[in-house]
Amino acid sequence: MRDPVTVRLRVNGVECQGRCEPRKLLVDFLREDLGLTGTHVGCEHGICGACTILFNGEAARSCIMLAVQADGAEILTVEGLMQNGKLHPLQEAFREHHGLQCGFCTPGMLITALDLLQTNPSPTEGEIREGISAVLCRCTGYHGILKAVEAAARTMREA
Amino acid sequence: MSLIGAPVRRVEDARFLTGRGRYVADMTLSRMLHVAFLRSPYAHARIVSIDTRRARELPGVAACVTGDELAPCARPIRAESKMAGYRATEFPALARGKVRFAGEAVAAVLAESRYAAEDALEAIDVRYETLPVIATPEAAMAGDATLVHEAAGSNVLLSRAFVQGDAEAAIARAPVVVGGRFRFHRHAGVTLENRACLADWDAGARELTLWSSTQVPGLLRETLAELLDLPAHRLRVVAPDVGGGFGVKSALYPEEVAVCALARLAGRPAKWVGDRREDLLTSTQAWDETIEAELAVHADGTISALRARVVADVGAYSIHPWTASIEVIQVISFLPGPYRVPHYRGEGWGVATNKAPMGPYRGVGRPVSTFVTEALMDRAARRLGIDPVELRLRNLLRPDELPYRSPSGVVWDSGSFVESLERARDVAEYERVRAEQRRGRDAGRYVGIGVACYVELTGVGSAIPASPGAAINTGTEGATIRVDPGGTVTASFGLACHGQGHETTLAQVVAEELGAQLENVRVIHGDTAAGPAGTGTYASRSAVIGGGAAMLAARALREKALAIAAHLLEVAAGDLTLADGRASVRGAPDRTLTLREIARAAYAGAKRLPKGMEPGLEATRFYDPYFGTASNATHVAVVEVDPETCAVVVRRFVVVEDCGRIINPLIVEGQAIGGTAQGIGAALLEEIVYGDDGQLLTGSLLDYLVPTAAEVPAIEVVHLERPSPTTLGGFKGVGEGGTIGAPAAVANAIADALAPLGVEISELPVTPERLFRLISPGGRPLR
Numbered sequence: 001m002r003d004p005v006t007v008r009l010r011v012n013g014v015e016c017q018g019r020c021e022p023r024k025l026l027v028d029f030l031r032e033d034l035g036l037t038g039t040h041v042g043c044e045h046g047i048c049g050a051c052t053i054l055f056n057g058e059a060a061r062s063c064i065m066l067a068v069q070a071d072g073a074e075i076l077t078v079e080g081l082m083q084n085g086k087l088h089p090l091q092e093a094f095r096e097h098h099g100l101q102c103g104f105c106t107p108g109m110l111i112t113a114l115d116l117l118q119t120n121p122s123p124t125e126g127e128i129r130e131g132i133s134a135v136l137c138r139c140t141g142y143h144g145i146l147k148a149v150e151a152a153a154r155t156m157r158e159a
Numbered sequence: 160m161s162l163i164g165a166p167v168r169r170v171e172d173a174r175f176l177t178g179r180g181r182y183v184a185d186m187t188l189s190r191m192l193h194v195a196f197l198r199s200p201y202a203h204a205r206i207v208s209i210d211t212r213r214a215r216e217l218p219g220v221a222a223c224v225t226g227d228e229l230a231p232c233a234r235p236i237r238a239e240s241k242m243a244g245y246r247a248t249e250f251p252a253l254a255r256g257k258v259r260f261a262g263e264a265v266a267a268v269l270a271e272s273r274y275a276a277e278d279a280l281e282a283i284d285v286r287y288e289t290l291p292v293i294a295t296p297e298a299a300m301a302g303d304a305t306l307v308h309e310a311a312g313s314n315v316l317l318s319r320a321f322v323q324g325d326a327e328a329a330i331a332r333a334p335v336v337v338g339g340r341f342r343f344h345r346h347a348g349v350t351l352e353n354r355a356c357l358a359d360w361d362a363g364a365r366e367l368t369l370w371s372s373t374q375v376p377g378l379l380r381e382t383l384a385e386l387l388d389l390p391a392h393r394l395r396v397v398a399p400d401v402g403g404g405f406g407v408k409s410a411l412y413p414e415e416v417a418v419c420a421l422a423r424l425a426g427r428p429a430k431w432v433g434d435r436r437e438d439l440l441t442s443t444q445a446w447d448e449t450i451e452a453e454l455a456v457h458a459d460g461t462i463s464a465l466r467a468r469v470v471a472d473v474g475a476y477s478i479h480p481w482t483a484s485i486e487v488i489q490v491i492s493f494l495p496g497p498y499r500v501p502h503y504r505g506e507g508w509g510v511a512t513n514k515a516p517m518g519p520y521r522g523v524g525r526p527v528s529t530f531v532t533e534a535l536m537d538r539a540a541r542r543l544g545i546d547p548v549e550l551r552l553r554n555l556l557r558p559d560e561l562p563y564r565s566p567s568g569v570v571w572d573s574g575s576f577v578e579s580l581e582r583a584r585d586v587a588e589y590e591r592v593r594a595e596q597r598r599g600r601d602a603g604r605y606v607g608i609g610v611a612c613y614v615e616l617t618g619v620g621s622a623i624p625a626s627p628g629a630a631i632n633t634g635t636e637g638a639t640i641r642v643d644p645g646g647t648v649t650a651s652f653g654l655a656c657h658g659q660g661h662e663t664t665l666a667q668v669v670a671e672e673l674g675a676q677l678e679n680v681r682v683i684h685g686d687t688a689a690g691p692a693g694t695g696t697y698a699s700r701s702a703v704i705g706g707g708a709a710m711l712a713a714r715a716l717r718e719k720a721l722a723i724a725a726h727l728l729e730v731a732a733g734d735l736t737l738a739d740g741r742a743s744v745r746g747a748p749d750r751t752l753t754l755r756e757i758a759r760a761a762y763a764g765a766k767r768l769p770k771g772m773e774p775g776l777e778a779t780r781f782y783d784p785y786f787g788t789a790s791n792a793t794h795v796a797v798v799e800v801d802p803e804t805c806a807v808v809v810r811r812f813v814v815v816e817d818c819g820r821i822i823n824p825l826i827v828e829g830q831a832i833g834g835t836a837q838g839i840g841a842a843l844l845e846e847i848v849y850g851d852d853g854q855l856l857t858g859s860l861l862d863y864l865v866p867t868a869a870e871v872p873a874i875e876v877v878h879l880e881r882p883s884p885t886t887l888g889g890f891k892g893v894g895e896g897g898t899i900g901a902p903a904a905v906a907n908a909i910a911d912a913l914a915p916l917g918v919e920i921s922e923l924p925v926t927p928e929r930l931f932r933l934i935s936p937g938g939r940p941l942r
């Protein structure tokens with residue numbers, strides 16, 4: 001164990017800071033120190049994608065990063081998707097197309113889909129499959145998720 | 160339009176989509192301690208000594224507890240069964256004396272953080288004396304085998320047979336007999352949320368609350384009360400949001416017992432959140448069976464007999480309440496499938512080894528039985544030169560033969576077996592694929608089409624236990640529905656939900672039957688303090704049994720609401736309708752009362768109620784479907800095998816399913832597709848592998864492959880919706896079916912693709928390596 005260090009970062013547009021051990025995982029810092037439990041832990045070894053966040057604008061797995069590495073970073077978690085009490089088009093589309101069952105993969109899936117649509121606003125079905133293959137969903141068979149991402153892409157292009 | 164059958168968008172989604180779901184790991188109580196378990200590195204070893212002194216002294220560590228120290232506070236889990244010849248085993252919360260599988264917990268640390276708790280694990284000194292490892296059922300059954308449980312007296316924990324007619328004689332006489340030795344390897348459920356639990360002991364009130372990621376809060380409460388020596392009414396079990404179950408979370412786990420006892424010992428809340436390695440090491444696993452089977456058919460393709468011997472590797476412990484019998488007995492129960500099988504003999508053995516315990520997983524037994532029977536059907540078809548669809552049509556039970564008592568004694572109340580096969584054949588464009596297959600073969604391409612038909616007992620009532628011989632009642636569920644004084648409706652259930660959308664579907668049933676507005680109905684589940692007595696959600700039972708209970712309670716309330724409205728409006732109750740939250744007089748649409756007004760009167764007491772009527776507007780009803788009802792489906796897979804890389808691509812997948820009357824088509828489709836995706840994973844990718852030393856070789860998601868969006872094909876689902884004649888509401892269960900049909904359909908499609916090479920698929924999953932060995936036994940690629 002080492003003495004705690006201070007980590008300062010911007011999460012969902014808000015300046016945050018906390019003190020934690022240098023070895024603390026970013027996902028644990030978000031969940032425990034900042035109380036943002038929307039980001040989930042499914043494997044802690046970088047495979048399942050449940051812990052995916054946007055890290056300085058790009059999708060990253062918060063279970064294989066340390067909180068100290070995020071010092072000074074800009075982070076978006078699922079809690080930051082809703083704006084002014086309105087669901088993000090991706091959130092709307094997941095609901096409309098039954099893109100979730102148990103909901104455990106959903107935060108990582110939403111953030112991963114957001115990352116995909118930011119870089120590729122008009123993905124083909126194959127590109128969506130490949131994009132979201134970074135996150136495991138055990139419940140849905142991905143069908144509703146694919147439809148949701150397609151629909152959200154349309155909405156976001158038109159917006 | 161009826162709310163039952165409407166594609167209502169799920170009410171639970173809002174919290175999950177915004178990160179406001181509340182899973183056990185998300186919960187924090189003040190003064191809460193974190194639990195980490197020290198797990199055995201050996202598969203079979205005697206515990207010589209455990210020294211926790213160094214660990215206890217580390218900063219942040221509150222306690223460090225061994226099995227012997229915990230034993231006075233928690234009895235071992237004992238998986239009892241009424242089955243003749245079954246040998247019960249005891250599963251302690253923390254190992255005592257010896258460990259029986261790699262990963263079994265031997266000590267627990269309670270600390271201020273999980274990090275500190277895990278640090279302390281490294282400071283515990285355990286001395287083990289290793290024992291011979293029983294790595295296979297064959298080794299376990301050898302005459303001089305070391306016993307996994309000395310007290311059981313044998314490694315064979317159970318055996319059972321179902322016999323109808325004389326299969327031996329029929330096989331001896333039959334013109335065509337096909338057979339094989341089949342192997343379905345070990346499988347992990349891999350819920351995306353790992354198991355987790357949090358216990359809080361209130362020493363003043365002598366009350367314990369357990370929040371657990373479980374499918375069966377009601378069942379846990381009753382059993383934990385006994386193991387912890389607490390009266391059940393002082394014990395509350397809550398399943399908050401649960402991130403997937405699939406059967407894996409339907410047993411009582413030692414960690415749940417341990418965490419309760421630890422919280423009581425420490426006098427502080429204790430939380431354990433399993434990590435993925437712990438999940439793969441210790442959660443119940445599935446299948447792992449070897450099946451020797453023969454199918455005898457007449458020259459016209461009709462079945463004369465089926466015979467099977469099934470040996471199951473049940474791992475190190477029999478689990479409560481399902482016992483080690485659940486998989487293998489279901490396999491021999493359901494091998495005859497939806498077919499007419501005059502002569503049948505199915506024998507099964509459950510054998511203990513030094514591996515994680517086997518338990519129920521989506522489909523339970525039937526993915527295996529369907530794989531075997533459907534493979535044999537295709538082999539018979541090939542031998543006779545009859546098209547496999549045609550052969551099935553000649554053997555499937557027709558509606559006029561139902562109800563039908565299967566050779567193992569299961570009653571199929573109804574079914575659309577023939578219809579679903581014909582429909583699947585048409586939707587999948589069977590003939591067109593066959594033509595494409597012929598053209599492809601000329602060009603060196605290997606396309607195959609595989610069919611699998613199954614029937615599944617769902618919504619099992621009290622006539623038979625959900626697991627044969629299990630020492631608990633699984634046939635009933637209740638619903639408590641209250642029209643709140645303000646006119647909204649709260650409906651609580653003993654069921655628990657882990658993705659099925661009960662908060663939506665059960666609300667649809669309640670709203671429709673009661674005549675309330677859907678948005679005014681709230682469903683509560685998964686909390687033993689909130690709902691009527693019940694066990695939980697498993698075995699495709701909730702829509703049938705919970706839905707039935709909801710109908711009964713809602714109808715009782717509706718009747719009472721109408722009686723109150725009739726009294727207030729001074730009309731006969733028979734002249735009133737109640738729909739959409741409003742009672743109206745037939746023919747006089749302006750004379751109405753809202754449910755809110757009726758509720759107000761109901762709670763106002765005698766002065767506003769008919770003479771002698773009890774105040775209040777609340778009802779509890781229980782439902783028992785007695786036998787249960789049959790769901791069925793046909794799965795069709797079209798695959799292409801790349802002979803060079805041995806990769807299998809599923810090009811098309813069609814499911815024609817009949818789950819009776821549909822409550823919500825979106826959710827039914829989601830269940831069917833999700834289950835099918837798991838079945839495809841089971842057919843092609845997923846395998847738990849142990850070394851000869853009993854070490855788990857697939858302890859991460861890098862090694863245990865769960866299908867991603869890149870591997871799961873588009874799955875087309877067609878609903879037949881033939882209501883069950885025997886259940887209230889006509890509902891049949893749909894949660895598991897997808898996983899039952901898919902492995903068989905994919906295996907048959909691969910065998911069909913490779914038929915010119917004489918390849919048969921007898922082993923699942925069909926990994927590229929296995930396929931390579933099948934295609935080129937000499938180790939040379941095909942071209």
Ligand code: FES
Pocket residue numbers: 040041042043044045046047048049050051052061062063064
């Ligand atoms: S928890 Fe980070 S990838 Fe699984």
Ligand code: FES
Pocket residue numbers: 099100101102103104105106136137138139140351402403658
């Ligand atoms: S919704 Fe359960 S894992 Fe995706």
